[in-house]
Amino acid sequence: MKIPHSICFDMDGVIIDSEPAHFDAFRTVVKDVRGTVLTQPTYATYFAGKTDRQGFIDYFLSIDYSPTISLEELIEHKSRVYNLSSFTKVRTYSNTIAFLTTIPDDWQCALVTSSTRSEVDTILNHFNLRKYFSVIVTADDTQHSKPHPEGYLLTAKLLGIDPSHCTAIEDSPSGVQAAISANMRCVALTTTHSANDLQAATIVTSQLSAGLFTL
Numbered sequence: 001m002k003i004p005h006s007i008c009f010d011m012d013g014v015i016i017d018s019e020p021a022h023f024d025a026f027r028t029v030v031k032d033v034r035g036t037v038l039t040q041p042t043y044a045t046y047f048a049g050k051t052d053r054q055g056f057i058d059y060f061l062s063i064d065y066s067p068t069i070s071l072e073e074l075i076e077h078k079s080r081v082y083n084l085s086s087f088t089k090v091r092t093y094s095n096t097i098a099f100l101t102t103i104p105d106d107w108q109c110a111l112v113t114s115s116t117r118s119e120v121d122t123i124l125n126h127f128n129l130r131k132y133f134s135v136i137v138t139a140d141d142t143q144h145s146k147p148h149p150e151g152y153l154l155t156a157k158l159l160g161i162d163p164s165h166c167t168a169i170e171d172s173p174s175g176v177q178a179a180i181s182a183n184m185r186c187v188a189l190t191t192t193h194s195a196n197d198l199q200a201a202t203i204v205t206s207q208l209s210a211g212l213f214t215l
Contacts, residue, residue, distance in 0.1 A: 005213055006159050006166040007103070008152060008184065009133070011113035013171030013192040015096050016123060019048070021089040025082035026055070029074060033067050049172040051114045052078055054145035075116065083122045092127055093191060096169075099208040100132045107213075110135035110155045112168070114146055135159055147177035152184055167202075167213050176201045187212050 012018045023043050030038040046062060047055035052075045060067060067074060103109060111133045113120060117140040124130040135158045137151050144150040156163040168179035171192045179186040180200060187208070188201035195204045203212055 005104075005107040006110070006156075006161050007107060007213060008110045008112045008155050008166055008168040008179070009096075010168070010170045010172075010175050011111055011115055011120065011123065013175075014093070014169050014189055015100075015111075015129065016090050016092050016127070017191070018086070018090045018123075019192065021082055021085050022047070024085055024089065025078050028081045029078045030059075032077070033069065033074070034065060049114065049146060049174040051139035051142075051145040052116060053139065079116050079118045082119055086119070086122055087126060090123065090126075095207050096189075097129075099210075100129075102210065103132070108135075108159050108161070109133050110137065110159055112137045112151045112155050114139050114151075116140055145174075146172075147174040147181065149178050149182035152179055152182035156182070156184075169208070170198075170201065173197050173200070 009015060012022070023040065026043055026047050027038040030036060046059040050058070053071060056071060056074050109132050111120070115138060117138045120136065120138050135155055137155045137158070142150045142154060152168060153163060156166055159166070163183045167185040167187060169187050169189065170176045170179055171189045173193065176186050176188050176198055177200060186201040188198035188204045189208070190198065190204065190206045198204045205212065
């Protein structure tokens, strides 16, 4: 029996360039909650590439600070700010969108992201991308953030295919580690990190093409 191609796309840094919008949203929340300014290096250390939940946990633990509102309220506040700004601050990566439009009908595509369901819905609806994905796994569907493989393992289960027959597309070291730990091939895009940072991936490239996914 022919094993179908299954491609698992990360969203942020692969399909969309959203870091400025995420950074601004986290900076707004930190400012509102603590009255301090979140710097880019601090954002990169504690928030980038993680779920919002894990980012807030790691950040506030690092400064030994307990917010007066709950973690769920922090996440909801951040998502509201992000969703409002995403229409002007988020853009798609044209090469990824072009690749999506050429994927054969018998290939399965999934979205595996650390963003919340609310943020994912906003992006997929705004850019008319939902039609490309038969399975969507968000931060709301998992207990563990990348680099933990939970998201990819759940996705493979929902696709009904062994993880070893899936290829993940990632842009960050934590995402690459998550895919490799799930026993998936991993194509890493150099959109947000250098090739050296992504060397654990199966393939590192600046452009997507069908030939990268030949099993």
